[in-house]
Amino acid sequence: MKKIKIYALGTVMLGALMMSSCGKDFLDRQPYNARPADQALNTEKDIESALIGAYAGLRDADLFGRTLPLLGDLMADNVVVSNRNSGRYIGQYQYNFTNNDSYFSNLWQDGYIVINRVNNIINAKVSGGLSDQYKGEAYAIRALVYFELVNFFARPYTDNPDADGVPLVLKFDINGKPARSSVAEIYKQILSDLDQASKLTTRGTNTGRFSPMAVRALQAKVNLFMGTNQSYQEALSLSADVIKNSGISLLSASNLQAYWAKSSSERLGVETLFEIVSDRVDNNGFNELSYIYSQEGYGDMLVNENFYKEYRDNDVRKSLIAIGVRQGTGGENPAYIATKNADVVSFGAKKVLRLSECYLNAAEAAFHLGDETTARSYLQTLVDQREPGLMISANGAALLESIISERRKELAFEGDRLFTLNRLRRDITARTSLNAANLEYNNLAYSDFRRVAPIPLVETDRNNNLKQNPGW
């Protein structure tokens, strides 16, 4: 009898034992929407996934989704904030932002989030197949993000390459408290990453991803920004290569309107080398770039009247600025409304690299190298499709002004202007058409410390190795 009881007991306990013996497994409840990080980058497909995730990061509203393409114009002299506004980017417009500004801290944070994503791809122990292609794209993304960060948070390379740049993080380290590397070191890394990218990236058919030609275009741009004799040579030859060999055609005058109205990404063919895709399903919603320009959205951002007047009447690009009325008490009339990014339903892609820019880069590089003929020729090819009939005949300083002016008009509302003025070490003037006497922020000398964004307070609080920019 006792035996039976012990059996009974044993059976139940055995049941319990069997359940517990799978202990470790039983207690390993994996999440359904995420995988352990140490198992996330083991195959070619994993690398591809991670790369998609890195591109997705670029779309964030605080990167290419809105802040990057906006601030280059707003903080320069192309765009103003309407009297009637939603309160966004007022600090950047009026140059009274603080070191606690959320747009800059988000830009910083989101930039390094993408850098971490691509670092993991680059450092993953996977090779062969398409993984090299993917790693190449990851290198290009890293170069792009460091390029944007160093543009915002440091003086230009043309100022002092040994000045503080941004922290250089190439490998994930949760305890890392990196100091700032010099601007030169950052550029060196960007160029080295782009070299890797151009070696590894061998294919590319879609404008939403880095193709070999997009990598070259970025290389050219970075070299142009460095402003040395050698880099101008690089910029010229790389730009020439893209223009000649990419198989991509320059956006023509007749297609201009249609090109900017189109919102979906496409295969490489006309004009676009690289863009960041937002679509109807995946987008930043109210925080999309178009929402802050379109009068169907916030519509806060209007074109600086002074800038609008720069466009001559037969410039087809003038048609990309609508003249309307800003609704509401005190709203501007007339209001100059940029329509390059105006779709608030499907949102559309944000252009990062276009063939037109390659012409501008080539022209400017050639000019700095003293080859004005080549410079005029590149500029003329572009101008033919923008302001038909205009002949480029200037030389010397006037030629440079033409190049810079065309650059401003061509790349308006894409975030370029501030950085062109920075690298050329120019003052920003006539930022608004308002009564200048009252407006402390109407002009901003090159030497003004606010031309460089502050290292975010949230970051200096966490990392005492970081030196703040002068003045902040």
Place this chain on the structure above:
Amino acid sequence: MRRLFTSLFVILLLVTSVSAQQRTVTGIVKGKDDGLELLGVNIKIKGSTSVTQSGLKGQYSIRIPGDNAVLVFTYIGYTTQEVVVGKRSVVNVSMSPDAKSLGEVIVTGYGTTTKIRQVGSSAKVAAKDLEQTPFSSVDRALQGKVAGLQSSGASGQPGALQQIRIRGVGSISGSSSPLFVIDGVPVNSGDLSRVSTSSNALAGINPNDIENITVLKDAASTAIYGSRGANGVIIITTKSGMAGKTKLRLDADYGIVTPGRLNENTRPLNTTETLDLLGEALLNNPSYVSKYNLTESNVRSFLTSAHGFGIDSTINTDWYDLVTRRGKQQQYNLSMDGGNDKTKFHLGGGYFHQDGTIPSSSFTRYSGSVNLSHQVSGQFKVGTNIMLSTANMKGLLNSSNYGNPVYASFSLLPYLAARNADGTPNVSGGLSQNAGIFNPLYILGQDKLINNTQKALGSVFGEYKILKNLKLSSKFGIDYNNIEEDEYKNPFYGDGYTNGGYAGRSYTRYFNWVWTNLLDYHFDFAGDFASNIKLGYEAQKSQYYSATAVVYNMPLNTDYTVPSNGATPVTASGSQEDYAFASMFAIGDIAYKNRYVLSASFRRDGSSRFGPDRLYGNFWSVGGSWNVDQEEFIRNLHFFNSLKLRSSYGVTGNAGIGNAAWRTLYGYTRYGYNFVYDGQIGSGPSQYGLRNLTWEKTHTFDIGIDASLLKERLSLNIDFYNRQSNALLANVAVPLTTGFSGYVANLAGMRNRGLELAISGSPVKTKDFSWDLNFNFATNSNKVTKLFADNQVSSPFLRTVGENYWSYYLPVWAGADPQTGAPSWYVDGTRQKTTTVYSQAKRELVGKSPMPKGFGSFGTSLHYKAVSLDAMFYYSYGNSIFQGMFGFQNSSGAYYGSRNQSKLELDHWRKPGDINDNPVPVYGQGRNAANTSTRMLRDGDFVRLRDITLSYNVPAALLTHMKLSSVKVYARGSNLWTWTKDKNLPFDPEAGSSAVGGGTEGVSNFDVFIPKTFTLGLNVSF
């Protein structure tokens, strides 16, 4: 596991047999209660030293000197019996359990014990305090019932979450809620919904199905729940059947629900008052005065003329009145009990409905329960407990949502017409789509927020008595919550307008199973020692499953409201999450002569929530009690009926930390991090976690006294406790260059310390009349002992080591400047100098906190013949409520003409020399008067008549021929009267005593008004 077998063998070896003698008496000792043989009964011959003990089958044999011998049978927990042997050679004895020596049965973790063996600190709430209350969930009914248990709900929405905190708040980012164990099954509790403003998993349980609730407070009682014991444990035992005649019982009540409290001092203004105030404020604004040549005599016509403000002074809308209502409350419960020696059953069925105090807010529950047990043989028993319910909750938005009717009732201007001439809600002019706050009448009529929750809670169990004193039991339980939520916003007006209408549907399921195996052994030895040991193994897994669909562009009517009707799908998501626990535990005690009791418990918990480096945690407690009343010197005093000193110390854990917080992850997600790009899903780092992330740990010390004296007319419990919580989860901020902003680590600490007191007494006790009183009181003081970074501002609080975690940190309001009437603040904590520039006022720790210093209840119960009057008052003191929304209603001019103001604004500074808290109003210029400062702090002290019941038992004589065993009629009121210390506290004091996050953050949030209820009820037993 192996350890378990070893222990089992040791136990078996302890069992010994008995030898025989000549002129021997033999027999079997059984228990009168269950007829089972008793092992280890002490059998002694009176007047001799000859002693033996009963064996495994209760058998004994003893040599006696002669026929006159008297055998004395003693057994712990049973009445001692003396038997004269006479001529008999076989003496079988049935011993009766001794209710008195044992005291009442005390529910503990994984079993019961007796009052005398009790070591831990716990409190019991009986069925009569839970039945037929006008509360939608049982946790609401717990308010005031247990010293040290704080039960508060921010919302009067029936079915909304109630926060329960036992002995303070013990966690920062983890859960501070106690573990709920229902019929042995640890359940998922809290708000499991995803769309509803607030919901409560416990609202699916019919309080009438509950036999009793035991609240375990100290380590000696909660450590057996290991990593889930740190916040206390609430054990709910449901009703089970009793052998005998089948009994049928019907409970019915019906009543009304009205808004609990509108403070006349802070009510919204009417049109006349608004015009007066606006006129005054305009005259104080020089630019309006000069622009429109305003004077005291023409300002009124300026306000009402079309050229001025165009206010129609003939309209006076009382928005508060329009959005509140008198609702219905009703519940019907039917139960049946019965059975025989072998099979017992309890059946219950219930219907509960309560309207919210706002139209379209309500809660309805249908429930049923079955408890069955069957004695298969002397050794083997099986049974099941099942509770099923379906609940429907209709809710509202809260906070400053434009679609929140409560917010609207305080904010909409009285001169806006609520309805058009044809009776339809007015949605033009100041109530048009883009004007701001929506007309609540339209929203209440068209938009929906519905939660349907089906709940199943059930278990099957078997118990096998291997030996009289060794029992093996196994229980498999499930806890199932199925939550369906629908949200609809009409396309014409309100929140749905911009999307052309909105329909969302979300499905959430929690399925939780638990398997518990328990070995329970008790034995007595050496005559004076008694011991009980339980060993157990438990495995649990909970699975969360969800799906969501949202569409825009709904049909242009309000009849078709499901997502299938929509044109534009915008959200489609679904996910899952699991957690698991595997545990082994042991609990044991040993008592000497019922005087001294030592107890110890141990539990080893493994959980999927813990990192692999700390996968298993050990939790333990030790405790002791001294039943002083058993000592001769106390007995001789004839003063105490019982007197017990007890103390315990132990380590418990809090595993309420997030299911995957320790993991370092790469996500494939669209929500949270969106890794989708150009139509493809990507992946990326989504979380950094520590492999050693683990439970939060609380060391609890408790010392207490339980006493009963004056022939049990007075009883008293006192407890002092100290809870030191360490390894609390806190966010470690890392440089953003890492790609992360931080991760959680076990690093913070806080301490809760307090005193609990419960007294009950019966000053009068005669045949016809009795009067009982009870009182309980608890204090708690909280102190931060460790933080990741000290002095962190989390407005309106400052987190500092050495201070209460919830310490208000605010600029100190100085009222209207006596000279200018401008708002002023003290420059610093010295309160010497004031400033009218807000930015010059330094923030100070003002020594106030939303956590009450003390709270409790007092109750009285009068019985005269068949009539009873019961009342319970709940009180709480020493907390401050932060009225975050104060600024809109008390804006000193800033929101005049756009938000209605509170009546407080009428009394303000008027001329130099005036001392007034309220600044002079200037139209359009608040001058920061409404910025965060101590002006928004209100004393939260209150006393409330929580419950009052008058009942009448129809005399039995009248019932017998009707075949009824009892009939009771009663009238019951809840929250009928409230006193607040602060006469200007605008909202219900309870509404500000609870909130999301840490649990008690003291911010009121425009939730549904907490109701008063009045019900009439009938209870009939057949």
